[in-house]
Amino acid sequence: MSAPSNARVLPVTILGSEPLAPGFMRTSLACPDLACQIQPGQFFNISVPGDARELLRIPMSYVGADPSQGTVEIAFRIVGNGTRRLAGLPTGTRTDLIGPLGHGWRYPEGMRRALIVGGGSGVAPVMALAGRLARMDVEFHVVQGARTSREVIYENEIRALGAARFEVTTDDGSRGTKGFPTAVVGGLVASECYDQVYACGPQPMMRGIAELCRKAGVPCMVSLETGMGCGFGACATCAIDTVNGKRGVCVDGPVFDAEEVIW
Ligand SMILES: Cc1cc2nc3c(=O)[nH]c(=O)nc-3n(C[C@H](O)[C@H](O)[C@H](O)COP(=O)(O)OP(=O)(O)OC[C@H]3O[C@@H](n4cnc5c(N)ncnc54)[C@H](O)[C@@H]3O)c2cc1C
Ligand code: FES
Helix, strand or coil, rough: CCCCCCCCEEEEEEEEEEEEECCCHHHHHHHHHHHCCCCCCEEEEEECCCCCCCCCCCCEECCECCCCCEEEEEEECCHHHHHHHHHHCCCCCEEEEEEEECCCCCCCCCCEEEEEEEHHHHHHHHHHHHHHHCCCCEEEEEEEECHHHCCCHHHHHHHHHCCEEEEEEEEECCCCECCHHHHHHHHHHHHCCCCCCEECCCHHHHHHHHHHHHHCCCEEEEEECCCCCCCCCCCCCCEEEEEEEEEEHHHHHEEEEEEEEEE
């Protein structure tokens, strides 16, 4: 199958990894062809060497890219065999990825203020977005949902990017508001005059935020993380129901208008 869009198989070298929080890693990759193309909200499918039984690549978003250095940073939660092996790859490991894939976040004309909501590992895909909004001089607020205070990630980076407001919710109440991000998003969308809400996280969180935004009449985009096979439209593993019929998360998303998704 020939490549859709400008996705290609690209060589990549692991530059280094370090723990970000319990169960979370941040990894730096050298991949100049990806660094100069990938846009916030897009993703790539990386091959993790070391286990010949594992045939599928791992879909991954990115936190930031430096085209001048040819580097891309990712952050991920270790949930299974693939992410465990990715976290353990030594510096200098060479592999490949397919990317950039999918369609990223969109920026409505005239946007002045936006709310970004990231839950769990969904914080990674919204970091590149926060960087883009900062460069566009759009005022942005951030709500981060974590299981516990120890899993709040990238706080310094989010503040350094200039978030005008940074709220934390934790499942166990060890930091910020006890509960899920929906516990604070309802009040914010009702009072803060956002032009756009952006959300990435667990499906129930995004469904809840979509509903709050619908009631408040605020446009909302979500980045969906379905299971994936190929990542480029060949297998239909990632199909979802939308008001426009079946859509493939890997080619039509992963970013969708929340109102398009049949939750
Ligand atoms: C477009 C896209 C972007 C992504 N970006 C990131 C990212 O930036 N950071 C990050 O931490 N993760 C991200 N993910 C999720 C990541 O791809 C999965 O966690 C990974 O593929 C799991 O592989 P594994 O072999 O370690 O676990 P597996 O053995 O495949 O699965 C282990 C467990 O995790 C569950 N699981 C697997 N994939 C997902 C998923 N997509 N959503 C929810 N549960 C899942 C499985 O049901 C199973 O219970 C993204 C996924 C998609 C589709
Ligand atoms: S993952 Fe194969 S079509 Fe989307």
